[in-house]
Amino acid sequence: MSTPADLTSSRLSPLRRAAAAPSLPAAAASLARAGVPVFPCAPTGKQPLTQRGFLDATTDVDQVAAWWRRRPDANIGVPTGERSGFDVVDVDLHPGSSGFPAFERARRGGLVAGWSVVVRTPSGGIHAYFPHSAGVEQRSWQSPRTHIDFRGDGGYVVAPPSWCLTPVGPRRYELVAVSGRDPHPVDAGALRAFLDPPRPTPSxxxxxxxxxxxxxxxxxxxxxxxxxxxxxxxxxxxxxxxxxxxxxxxxxxxxxxxxxxxxxxxxxxxxxxxxxxxxxxTAALPAPGGLRPAPTPEVST
Structure with a gap:
């Protein structure tokens, strides 16, 4: 039976080798040979180039070589969850919005401490990779309010050394951190409940x-x-x-x-x-006895 550490060795370590590959075709081939399914995405983008997207991901090295012969500039898509053996917490960073404050709160709460590698995305956000628990389904979800997404079963990510165009020029997906501790899976349900606590439903x-x-x-x-x-x-x-x-x-x-x-x-x-x-x-109503609460200046929130 595979342990989280075994999964990290067999699935996440190849990401480190792929990130250092000299080209996108070489990186895609390296991942496929290591047993990580891949599929081509649009050059400088995230859109799948195959008809069924991440469902077409494969470890067939001949098919992978054929895809990247046709489009040597294609980015590398990798399905998350059971198929690849890892889940990803995606922390977004865009002008006027950042998922880092919520991610830090989750880190202090012990919910995202088990990551194995961290990839910096072209926008300046991060992908934190976690080993996936074999046989445990964790579906992908989004938390727009906190700017954090979870990529698990039914999702995919773009892997290093893919790259995208940004307002400040071309930027790669770069592996920026490797954990020195034994990684462990993230509890996606607990993380989502922490980020977006369920509100009482009106009767x-x-x-x-x-x-x-x-x-x-x-x-x-x-x-x-x-x-x-x-x-x-x-x-x-x-x-x-x-x-x-x-x-x-x-x-x-x-x-x-x-x-x-x-x-x-x-x-x-x-x-x-x-x-x-x-x-x-609107103005505050007079309080009993004809008194009115002192006006409160409008402040930024």
Whole structure:
């Protein structure tokens, strides 16, 4: 029976050799000979060049040689999960968004400590490779809010020494770290629950009921999360106005309603713009006795 260390030796170590190969055809052949299935992707891109994409990945060295004879500049795609023997945590980095803060939180929580190798992607993000547990299915998933994706069964990654064009020029997928410790599989389910904790689902009987005057932030958030497409923005604006009237400041309102609105399907920028609009158009109601809470200056979030 294979252990995580055995899997790393037989599957992940070839990535180190492929990363040092003199050309893309040589790297693809090296991986195939080592038992890692590969398939060609668009030069400087990630799109598969075969009809069935990662389903066509193979270790047949003759087929691999034929593919790269036709397209010697093709990038190298590798299926993740059971087929290759490794899973990948993909940490994105783009202008205005970064998955590194969430990855660091997960690292401190002990959820991503078992990586074997780390590859820096052309955008500046990383692919952290973990040994896959034989016989344990872990499907691929995405966490747009935290900018982290998991590539397991049903997914694939582009492997070194592939490269892509970026706004600052061509950049390769580069192997930048090798663990000195025994690697172990990542628990994809636990990682996803950590990154995107499940929110309480509003009961069907109360999901469509408009919260009453003075409703708590939790009640408002549950109602916002239940808004259907076409009513999400208006629902968020209404709930934000109720919080403004209740004397809540901008950071508190964002903290209470933003995740609920994103759960309903609104993008983060639209969420924040809608909440700010409520603060521009609504004022806190007078407190009992004719007193009004002191105005709170709008701050960046």
């Amino acid at each position: 069907p009987s109360g999901a469509g009921v408009l919260p009453g005057v003075g409703a708590s932030p939790d009640r408002l958030a549950a109602w916002v999360a239940s808004r259907p497409e076409g009513g999400r923005n208006a629902g968020l604006f209404w709930a934000s106005c109720r919080m403004v009237e209740g004397g809540f400041d901008l950071p508190s309102t964002v903290g209470a309603l933003a995740e609920a609105a994103q759960h309903a399907g609104l993008p983060r920028r639209e969420v924040e713009a809608t909440i700010r609009s409520a603060f521009r158009r």
